[in-house]
Amino acid sequence: MEKRYAFVARALTEAIADGRHPVGSVLPTEFELADQFAVSRSTVRAAMQELQASGLVSRKRNAGTRVEATSPAKGGDGFTQALNTIEAVQQFGTETERHVQRVADVVADSELASQLGCRPGRRWLCISSLRTIPGEVTQTPICWTDVYIDGAFADEVRTKMAGHHEIFGTLVEKISGRRFVEIRQDISAVGVSDAMAEPLKATAGAHALSIRRQYLFASNELAEVSLSIHPADRYRYSTRLLRRQDTNG
Amino acid sequence: MEKRYAFVARALTEAIADGRHPVGSVLPTEFELADQFAVSRSTVRAAMQELQASGLVSRKRNAGTRVEATSPAKGGDGFTQALNTIEAVQQFGTETERHVQRVADVVADSELASQLGCRPGRRWLCISSLRTIPGEVTQTPICWTDVYIDGAFADEVRTKMAGHHEIFGTLVEKISGRRFVEIRQDISAVGVSDAMAEPLKATAGAHALSIRRQYLFASNELAEVSLSIHPADRYRYSTRLLRRQDTNG
DNA sequence: CAATTTAATATGTACGAACATAACAAGAGG
DNA sequence: CCTCTTGTTATGTTCGTACATATTAAATTG
Structure with missing residues (x-):
């Protein structure tokens, strides 16, 4: 069952994305939301902390909870993306289009092993692809990415790719469910x-x-590594760092 | 008065830094800590969430709370630094040494204004400096940084710099107290x-x-901007992104 | 003795209550 | 009309409780 605070967080995120709570507007109070969702104020606060941590809202004593920003900016000067949370990384996967160039089985030699952070000899499935912004007229790629997937998942990946499933984002997660x-x-x-x-x-x-990313399970198991090259004129890594507690005495 | 959860978080952080809780060890249970600090378990949990968010500990249902890592690595191949929290950014300021090269008053023309994110004509104090790793034999700088400080604080900065105060890190914060x-x-x-x-x-x-950083007050007032150039062979930006909730059903 | 089941344990989730405190709004006074 | 004071309000902090659930350790079984 979905946890209640997660449900509240998701519902509010969607409401903000839909425009029901425009940027700059003030959300209902925590007590009102607690009533609406039929949960306690503590649960609403837990949800709010998520939204605040992801930078979606800002909270101030009695200033109300204000909607700060929505999606990353896709300005004229390339792609601006926050990458300081797991959610933001996944969002990049859903907001860009992937064009596969090459699929190959590889065995890590010492050089690749050090790049991937594994023992030499480990087997990987390597998917090389370009990413573009959907709907752009000039399809200039944002990056070249080599995704290395644990060999154990190779067969399943190949099958799903042949069937044109949209399995991208974090590949192993979608395949294995872990x-x-x-x-x-x-x-x-x-x-x-x-x-x-x-x-x-x-x-x-x-x-x-x-940008190199290693995707790990709870047991520190390494399941996937992505190596991306972003030309500087098309991409910038942009984040907002918020102090953990908004106010102070 | 310092908030209780903040006190607990600070005490635990210091205990970990001192080695009283070595990396890999398991902290006392939340109930035990609540007893020791004479606070409720809720307060201990609030503190734990801070430590977890900063990546210092990992928590698992009944696996205990484990000490994960301490300080950023200063490996042989340059400076590796996490910059995904305000605290981490400030830490970079304290763990490196600043060597001032130039101090100048400037008025933002249209180009500088767009770089700093301010209106043209605004007055700034610009401090250019190099940063090195303290105690290194070969004093190869890690970066060149131009720090632009709101002109209103210029006099105070000059005075304190003449007196050799260590006012760096986030300059305006130390000067104005805001x-x-x-x-x-x-x-x-x-x-x-x-x-x-x-x-x-x-x-x-x-x-x-x-790396460009804009430092903002609660009112969205822009007080300080730093523009840094890090040669790639001496510096890497390295972060661990943790899922907000560690476990899931 | 190995494999499985069961019990104990520590963190996760959720509730409810109370008081503190910073922001804002309304009113009083000059 | 402006300034200061006061009151209200919504979030911040802290407490206590209860049950859920994943993990570890112990006990049981084959």
């Missing part, structure tokens, strides 16, 4: 390599953000 | 410019991370 508890993220700056210049429609050597 | 509620952060990839190559001891055109 939920990720942790993502380790490494961000650095690199140049666009010669090989990637053409598919990315970028000039070789252009500055790019390199 | 606390930042929000930091907006923008991360992109750039090349090291000719002018910065020499002070940074890097080759011009080398790949670098560009």
